[in-house]
Amino acid sequence: MIKPGARPLLEVANLQKFYPIRKGLIPRVVGNVQAVGDVSFSVAEQETLGLVGESGCGKTTVGRCVLRLIEPTGGSVRFDGADVLALSSGELRGLRRRMQIIFQDPYSSLNPRHTVAETVGDAMRLHGIVKSRAAVRDRVSQLLERVGLNRNYINRYPHEFSGGQRQRIGIARALAVEPEFIVCDEAVSALDVSIQAQILNLLSELQREMKLAYLFIAHDLSVVRHISDRIAVMYLGHIVEEAGTDDLFASPAHPYTRALLSAIPIPVPKRARTNIPLEGDVPSPIDPPSGCHFRTRCPLATAECAEARPPLVEIGPGHRAACIHLDRIDELPMPFASSLAREGSR
Amino acid sequence: MPSNATSIESPPDGSGMPSGSASAVVNRTPWQILWLKLERNRVAMAAMWLLVLLYALAVFADFISPYSYDAQDAKRSFHPPHLLGRIHVVDEQGNWGRPFVYGSKLANVYDKEYSEDRSAKYPIRLLAEGSEYRLLWFIPMKTHLFGVDEPARLYLFGGDQFGRDILSRILYGGRISLSVGIVGIAISTSIGMLVGGIAGYFGGAVDFGLMRLVELILALPSLYLILVLRQSFGANMSSTQLYLIIILILSFIGWASIARVIRGMVLSIKEQEYVIAAQALGFSRMWIVLRHILPNTLSFVIVTATLSVPFYILGEVALSFLGVGVQEPEASWGNMLQAAQNLRYLTDYSWILTPGVFIFLAVMAWNVFGDGLRDAADPRTER
Amino acid sequence: MSAEAAAGRPLLSIRDLRTYFHTSDGIARSVDGVSFDIFPGETLAVVGESGCGKSVTAFTIMGLVPVPPGRVEGGEILLGDRDLLKLPESAMRDVRGNDISMVFQEPMTSLNPILTIGRQISEAILRHKDVTKVEARRLSIEMLSRVGIPSPERRADEYPHQLSGGMKQRAMIAMALVCRPRLLIADEPTTALDVTIQSQILDLLNDLREEFEMSVLLITHDLGVVAEVADRVIVMYAGKVVESAGVVDLFERPGHPYTRALFRSLPSLEHRGEALQVIPGNVPNPLDFPSGCRFRTRCPIARPECATTDPQLIEAAPRHLVACPFSSDGGDAQ
Known part of the structure; x- marks a missing residue:
């Protein structure tokens, strides 16, 4: 849900991907891995939507389906009004x-x-840009300089660069x-912190200069918070909560979001721990739990949760969450990250 | 996925050991790096020079060998090697001079024992005149690297049943035995890359079908398959035809394992993010295969090909040894060993096994060189 | 814990440790004159970016540096009165797993895939303790249950691939702790795990440390993790210790310009939308560290003399060592 008045650049509705x-011996389909269950969101022009979740939640698959690098099983993707999934290869x-x-x-x-x-130039010629x-x-050369690399590096091979420099080359290629619109798929996750900060700053500058919109996929909540206007939280193939960044951090409404926020290690030593322990591991996407996928690990779960998958309901302006026990969320402690975020936004 | 709110780094390989940052190396292409790493491997370099030598000997066989491969001499059947004490530098009178040989007399016809006839010396001449040939297949020449004057004959490695010089036959035989490896690997690698590439890139039913075919070929015992294929070509054939058939048969068996490995490589390269990036940039499938996937299998293909050359060399040896490959009077290392099937020849005239030394050298050199290439192409062995 | 512990006798003392890697491109001075102590019962975190030498330090303590290309060039690692660097390999094998254990980053590759979990733990016990196989199995199952693996009898007979990432890391910890070592070295133990699993494992390590009265040497790049579990912190940069302090001290009053810059480059939860303050340039190449202070090429307060003098660790405050003579001179210019 983008801000009223903003023009949606990308609209994704009911996206599904099953493997x-x-x-x-003669292969036969015996089941499905549900990588993406049912995902809808949109991204406005020049906006950054953060997509967070733990490994296997389907966030990377969503990013690739949006670009049709993977053919989705169902749903629709519209980019600037055009139906991406219906386009011919030309x-x-x-x-x-x-x-x-x-x-x-x-x-x-x-x-x-x-x-x-x-690496950087091939696509320019393909599309007849130059x-x-x-x-x-x-x-x-110009692009290299723009992403913070020496223009003399133009004839070098990837092995001659450090991880941060390679990431800049990848950005230049895009x-x-x-x-x-750029999908940033864990674009800074593999980098040293000092380099990560450089790349985050570069992405922000480029966004302003070139009026870019980002779908920023990451598992690192503090990075996502830094760069995103809005955040969608995924769990096992579904979006469980979506809100403006400040809103999501200040008042997480879904129990999973709360647990996730409380699990972030925060560089403030000897603070009071407000841990919401989640039992066990993420269930297999081959055989996800019935009803709410999170119920097997949820501290608020009841028998009702197994019956039907809860829909995303609007609980505030631009703030949606998928849980039938939203009224009981305050039984869980407020994560320390949220209190920090509240202080910060004050 | 690492999960850190505040990551300083993600260790690249988990070991934390310095892997030798490549940033110190400036502006070298991946091929140059491969060569630099190979150059540091002395054993592999020695093997490479040995191969260069063996192939040079084969190419210049007609110049280096004193006789033609089919020059018989019925009076000198199983002449013993001159290299075994029959080359002299001191004559009867005790004078030192250039190396020479004596003529030989058949002392015992039944056992083929030869004694030296000391009445005349035959100096070993460099650049001696001899039979006519065409150097590099087009320059007519009569000069050989070395030789002795008629009526003597030089048998450095000994002679065979028909009095032919084994050294000359080894050099000529090398042309066949060594080239089978190169030509065979070129053919089977091309088929292997094509089939493996198609299976890996397109996947699905195409992949399924092709891989079952590969498994079928790999499952059949190769010697049996060789014989079955050989019989289907019939018996009466020119030596050129036979040569081509040997290569065809060996390639037909050899492509399968290459195809299987290429398919695996293509499958993994297909998932590399640079391939997905190329897709996202709008490049066509063909472009991606030609520009991204195949070039990245190349160093691996070269390594595999190098390591499979011995299969072809040994394959030719096996076929010819069994008598279904290269036919007399044509020489190949395999059919030269055929004489060793006779137990008496083997025990009395053991120099007929000399081609085995060359087979061993060639096979070992290819293996050692291939190992060295593999180490050099492996990005994990940075130094 | 740290203040009291600091008064006692250290469990492990490292003095002027130097581990180099001899490569054909030159010598990588990965660990170059590192000294620190670990006291009984404390968690000491070693933090730094890639190539700073923190993992090599851990591998050197364990005697697991691959030789060649690695070589310990000098220094002492004192466990009580024994210098581990002088022990023969056979004696070192008795130390490993018994006095000092290690858990690694990658739980997927640190367990043998063809042996059951129970068997692997039993073997570790049988290696160091004089017990029967039955007893070893009983101890293994007890340990599995202690690290929070549900139905341990059943899990003991399972193979590593049947366990999730978090469970594997628990099994690794069980194997490391089954002989009750006095020191556990944990090299990025949670880096490969999801955040919610990471917090479970960190809690577990903390509980076990108290219960077993052991010390933990935690190697990590994650300042958040450091804040959660460490008592004291060593900051490494380019093969050297640049700062050493109690965790609260370090986070509230970072002394070294590198530590300060590191904190400022973290995306903070309080502030958002502003550009991050970055450390310019790249992490230096271990084959070619700058002369003098190795951070000077990226340091905001570097002076000409930094190129010539090798800064020593000096006590900037009680029990707070900083290797920068100019750290009080406004390096914190925000």
């Missing part, structure tokens, strides 16, 4: 210029056999086609 499990190519992706792993995200010039070889090199 069939095949078994046998039409899709045109749209690729407008939507890009930045990856987590600074090592596997660059082809080890391509120079920086090739024509001549010289113009491509010129444009690549920017090469002048997109309006």
Whole structure:
């Protein structure tokens, strides 16, 4: 739910992705891995939506489905009004210029056999952004400088760079086609903290300058909080809560969000712990629990929770949560992160 | 996924040991790095030079060998090797001079015992005149690297049943035995890359079908398969045809294992984020395969190919040894060993096993060199 | 805990430890003159960015540095009166697992995939204790239950792949602690885990430390984790200790310019939307550390003399050591 009046750039409705499990000598579908159950959200122009959750919650799959790098099983994705899932491959190519992706792993995200010039420049020529070889090199040099790299690095290979520098090259590659929307898939998770701060600042500057919208996928809540306007929290293939960033941190309404926030290690020593212990592990997406997927670990769960999956209901302006016990949320302690966030927003 | 609110780093490999940051190396292509790492491996470099030597000997066989592979001499059947004490530098009178040999007399016809005929010396001449040949298949020449004057004959490694010089036959045989490996690997690697690439990239039913075919070929005992394939070509064939058939048969068996490994590599490269990035940038499938996937299998393919060359060399040896490969009078290391199937020849004239030394050297050199290449291509062995 | 502990005799003393890696591109001075003490019953955290030498320090204590290319060039590791660096390998094997144990970052690869969990723990017991197999199994199951693994009898007969990441890390901890070591070295024990699992494991480590009266040397890059569990903290940069202090002291009054810069580059929960203050440049290459103070190339208060003198750890406040002679001179300019 984007701010009233803002123009939605990306609208995702009821997105689903199942992976069939095949078994046998002559493979036969025996079940499904439910990577994404039913996910709807939208991203406005020049906005950052943070998508958080633990490993296996489906956040990366959502990011790839949005760009149609993975074909979703169901639902719809509209970009600037166009139905992304209905486009032919030729039409899709045109749209690729407008939507890009930045990856987590600074090592596997660059082809080890391509120079920086090739990595960043190839797509410019593909889309006819610049024509001549010289113009491509010129444009690549400019981009390198813009992402904070020396323009003389243009003929170097990935192995000659540090993790942070590689991440900058990955950003330059995405920017090469002048997109309006970028999926940042754990874009700073693999970096040292001092480098992570550099990249976060770079992403913010680029957003302002180039009027970019981000879908910022991460598991690190303090990073997501830093960069996002709004945050959606995923658990086992579903969004369980969505709110403006300050709102989500100050008053988390879903028990999972509260547990997640209370689990963040916060660099304030010897504070009172407000831990909400979650029992056990995330269940398997092959056989998710009936009803609310979180009920097996939820401290507030009752028998009712097994009956039906709770819908996302609006509990405040732009704040939605999917839980039938929203009224009992205050039985759980307020996470320390929330009290910090409240202080900060005051 | 690491989960840290405040991460300073994510250790790249978990061991925390310095893996030798590459940032100190400036502007080297991946190939240059491969070569630099290979260069530091002395054993592999020695193997490489040995291979260069063996292949050079084969290419210049007609110049280096004193005789043609089919030059018989019925009076010198199983002549013993001159290298075993029959090359002299001091003559009857005790004068030192250039190395020479004596002519030989058949002392015992039944046991083929030869004695030296000391009446005349035959100096070993460099660049001696001999039979005519075409150097590198087109320059007509008569000069050989070394030789002795008629009527003597030089048998450095000994002679075979028909009095042919084993050294000359080894050098000529190397042309066949060594080239089978190179040509065979070129063919089977091409098929393997194509099939493995298609299976890995397209997946699904195509992958399923192709991989079952691969398994079928790998499951059949290769010697049996070789014989079955060989019989289907019939018996009467020119030596060139036979040579091609040997390569075809060996390649037909060899591509399967390569295809299987390439498929695995393609599957893993397909998931690399740079491939997904190329997809997101709108590049076509063909472009992605040609620009991203295949080039990244290349160093691996070269390593595998190198390590599989011995299979072809030994395959030719096996076929020819069994008598279904290269036919007399054509020489190959395999059919030269065929003579050793006769127990009496084997015990009395054991120099007929000399081709085995060359087979061993070639196979070992390819293996050692391949190992070295593999270590050099492995990004984990940074130094 | 730290203040009282500091008065007592250290459990483990490290003096001027130097571990280098000899590579064909040069010598990596990964650990270069590191000294610190671990006192009984405390949790000492070693923090730093990649390549700072914190893991190599841990591996050196355990005697697990691969030789070659690694080599311990000098220093002492005193466990009581014994210098671990002088012990023969056989004696070191008795120390490992018995006096000092280690848990690693990657629970997936640190367990042998072809042996059951119970068997692996039993073997660790049988290696160090004179007990029967039946007794060893009983102790293993008891330990599994102690680290919070439900139905331990059944789990003992399962293989590592049948356990989730969090459960594997619990099993690793059970194996490390089954011989009741006096020191547990935990190298990034929660980095591969999700936050909710991470907090379970950190709580478990804290409980076990109290129950078993052991010390914990926690290697981590995560300042949040440090704040949650550490009593004292060592900050490492480029193979050297740059600061050492009690955890509250360190977080409230960081002394070294590097520590201060590190705190400022964290995205904070209080402030949002502002640009983060970054440390310019990259983490230095261990093959080519800067001369003098190794942080000077990225330091906001560096002076010309920093290039020539190697700063020593000096007591900036009681029990608060900082390796920067200029740390009081406004390095905290915000």
